[in-house]
Amino acid sequence: MMRGLAVASTLIVVLIALALFMRSKPILALKPLTTLLFSTAWHPSRGEFGFLAFIAGTLWVTLVASFIAIPVCILASIYLSEYADKRLREWIGPFIDILAGIPSVVYGMWGVLVIVPLVKNIIAPLFGGYSAGYSVLAGGLVLAVMISPVIIHISVEVLRTVPSDLKQASLALGATKWETIKFVVMKRAMPGMIAASVLGLSRAFGETIAVMMVVGNVARIPRTVFDPAYPLPALIANNYGEMLSIPLYDSGLLFAALLLLLVVIYFNVVSKMILSGSKWSLYYNG
Amino acid sequence: MLLKPNVSVHNLNVFYGKDHVLHDVSVEIPNKKITVIIGPSGCGKTTLLKSFNRLIDSVDGVKVTGEVLVDGENIYDPKAEVTHIRKKMGLLSQRPYPLPMSIYDNVAYGPRLCGEKNKKKLDRIVEHFLHTASLWDEVKDKLNSPAARLSVGQQQRLCLARGLAVGPEIILGDEPTSALDPKSSKHIEERFMELKQYYTIILVTHILRQAKRLADYVLFLYMGRLIEHGPAKEIFENPKEKMTKEYIQGIIS
Numbered sequence: 001m002m003r004g005l006a007v008a009s010t011l012i013v014v015l016i017a018l019a020l021f022m023r024s025k026p027i028l029a030l031k032p033l034t035t036l037l038f039s040t041a042w043h044p045s046r047g048e049f050g051f052l053a054f055i056a057g058t059l060w061v062t063l064v065a066s067f068i069a070i071p072v073c074i075l076a077s078i079y080l081s082e083y084a085d086k087r088l089r090e091w092i093g094p095f096i097d098i099l100a101g102i103p104s105v106v107y108g109m110w111g112v113l114v115i116v117p118l119v120k121n122i123i124a125p126l127f128g129g130y131s132a133g134y135s136v137l138a139g140g141l142v143l144a145v146m147i148s149p150v151i152i153h154i155s156v157e158v159l160r161t162v163p164s165d166l167k168q169a170s171l172a173l174g175a176t177k178w179e180t181i182k183f184v185v186m187k188r189a190m191p192g193m194i195a196a197s198v199l200g201l202s203r204a205f206g207e208t209i210a211v212m213m214v215v216g217n218v219a220r221i222p223r224t225v226f227d228p229a230y231p232l233p234a235l236i237a238n239n240y241g242e243m244l245s246i247p248l249y250d251s252g253l254l255f256a257a258l259l260l261l262l263v264v265i266y267f268n269v270v271s272k273m274i275l276s277g278s279k280w281s282l283y284y285n286g
Numbered sequence: 287m288l289l290k291p292n293v294s295v296h297n298l299n300v301f302y303g304k305d306h307v308l309h310d311v312s313v314e315i316p317n318k319k320i321t322v323i324i325g326p327s328g329c330g331k332t333t334l335l336k337s338f339n340r341l342i343d344s345v346d347g348v349k350v351t352g353e354v355l356v357d358g359e360n361i362y363d364p365k366a367e368v369t370h371i372r373k374k375m376g377l378l379s380q381r382p383y384p385l386p387m388s389i390y391d392n393v394a395y396g397p398r399l400c401g402e403k404n405k406k407k408l409d410r411i412v413e414h415f416l417h418t419a420s421l422w423d424e425v426k427d428k429l430n431s432p433a434a435r436l437s438v439g440q441q442q443r444l445c446l447a448r449g450l451a452v453g454p455e456i457i458l459g460d461e462p463t464s465a466l467d468p469k470s471s472k473h474i475e476e477r478f479m480e481l482k483q484y485y486t487i488i489l490v491t492h493i494l495r496q497a498k499r500l501a502d503y504v505l506f507l508y509m510g511r512l513i514e515h516g517p518a519k520e521i522f523e524n525p526k527e528k529m530t531k532e533y534i535q536g537i538i539s
Contacts (some may be wrong), residue, residue: 084345168341169383169445173396173452174373183395190384 017261024255027248032159036255049252051259056258057136057220057229061211062204064140064225065147070197073148077155077193082181100149108213111142116214124226131226134216139229154199158192159185169276195274202267206260208233210267232256290485292317292456293338297352300333302345305413309511310352315503320478320487322497322518325507326538331490332460334507336487338488339375339458340368356456373400376449378462378474382441384433385448389425391432395425396452410470411451419447437468446477457481463496475500494534498522506530508538 004104031049039050080089119141120133131137162185170180186193216228217238236253244250300308308330313322323331338354340361359370373396385392393412394402402408412429412504416422419539421443425436428481435442442462449457463471478487478500487534491497497504501518506527514527527529532538 054510163383164344164381165381166383166385168344168383169377171344171397172339172341172372172375172377172458173448174369175399176369179399183387184385191299205537 013265017258018150019266020258020261022256024251024258027251027255028067030248036092036252040221043150044246044249044252047248049248051232052253053219053221053258054230054232054235054256055259057215058205058231058233060136060222060225060229061139061143061200061215061231064136065143066142066197066201068150069144069148069200072144073151073197073200074193076148077152078181078186080152081156081159082177082185096149096152099145100153104146104207104210105213107142107146108210109250111138111210111214119226126204127226129224132228133225134215134228136215136229137213137223137225139231139256140225142214143204143207146207147204150203151196151200154196155193158189158196162188162193191240191274195271198267198274200227200259202264202271205235205267206264208237212237232260236260291315292357293488294355295352296355298334298337298354299351300330300337300342301349304348307510308337311512312352313505313512313515315486315488317486318482318484319502320482320489320500321503321505322501323488323490323505323507324492324494324497324533326533327492329507330510331492331507334505335458335460335488335490338456339377341372341377343368373452374454375456375458376446376452376454377444378445378449378457378459380461381465382438382445384441384444387433389433389436389444390429392448393451395448400452412447413471415447415451416444418450418481419443420473421447437470439466439473442466442470442474443477446474450481450522455486457485457487459487461490461492463491463493470487471496494536506533508533 029047036049036051037055038052039048040052041048041050042053080092081127084092096163115138116133118133119138123137124131124133124135166184166188167180170184171177175183211231212234215231215234217230217234218228219230219235220227223227236256239249241251291314293317295311295313298308298311299306311334325331329539336348338361342348342350353362355361356371356374359366359371361368379396385395387395390412391521392407393415397408397411402411413422413426415419416425421440424440425444433441436444442465446457463474466474475496475517478489481487482502489500491500498518503516504518504520504521505515506513506525506529507527514521514525514530521530522534525534529538
């Protein structure tokens, strides 16, 4: 029974992928894959389906989010696992987990109320640019906060697996605590922290509603972080079920969904592989 | 004039939270000899050893009173610089913990921390201390492969080379052969016998036969108290305390 459920859950992933593939077949049959992926012409009513602007939007927002989140999260997790005393750690841990559990629409609201005006009135003028506020940067900032809990959580776990005897070996050689962290702890934990970041990225990649509320949803390739963008998930959420009278529109959106699913699966597999760690265990254990 | 001892301990008390782990230990460790700390497990041997280079600092809720003088400097003085103290000592732990880097980088780690960047000098240091640890011939062709690929016995000798490369005066060993097979253990013991002409060596062991083979001077600890200490011959053949006698005869353990 339990086993059946476990198998069923993996089956669901396969079935979803299969269904998406079947439904996106019409558009794949009519348009070459390169046009779909690398054309910016998006005129569904004229039968032009170029996804490049949306793919670029997704990549921009994801990259900005990871540039902000990854360094901050890695430093935070080092602090939590190596410097913070036990009481602080026990205090902060649950808060980080709550952060992970906040519904994304709430993040979206917060983005609209706080981040969008912040980008428009403060950050963009600071860099001499103009922004309506609804922009790649706003999306990236909101996403950065959203993916932080998972990155911090996993990184702290990974850091805590570094044996204290190994740290002592470095300390005994006259290394300071920071030197020990930099040369030994980080090195040992690096694959795990990369995996944590990749998992965070995959979450960022597929995040829909919060991003949709703050990025502006303009189907053009953004040139700076102050420009609006239109990521793939937002495209699907905004349009699916609305304009399906247009031929191939439905198939095109399902193709976009398939694309997203494949990328997210790929990220997850990669991070699992790093975590279970051919490289990691090889370097240290054998 | 008598040589000042490298390490002398005055009224050392160590607490882990509410546990009183070491009671009022006072002893002078003789220079350029092998001093062995014996006693049943949990008696505070490792704590005493790690109090010599302040590795017990990292234990949660640790409190230390009394003093440990290394070269006349109280290492528990708030002004004492802990990294400086630790560079005077090499540590071998129960299991070898090679750093997650190459064989070469493991040995060069300490010298590099001291600011040594000259490649030729580092090469010389690495080769010299791998020789001293009698590991050179086994690893000279694979200095850049990860240290973790070595056997456990080789790793322990690597850790010895790594510790010596810092230029210490004192070698601390916390049951350094307990994870090794008999042949590797013998290898390490032979190194200690050679090294004692240059270094003050302090070992913790629970193997009495090993203590008898190596020790010049013996400390017997029981329940956190230093029961008896003296030259090895005296302690093993003619102990003054009843408890020491019983431990050596295997009545208490």
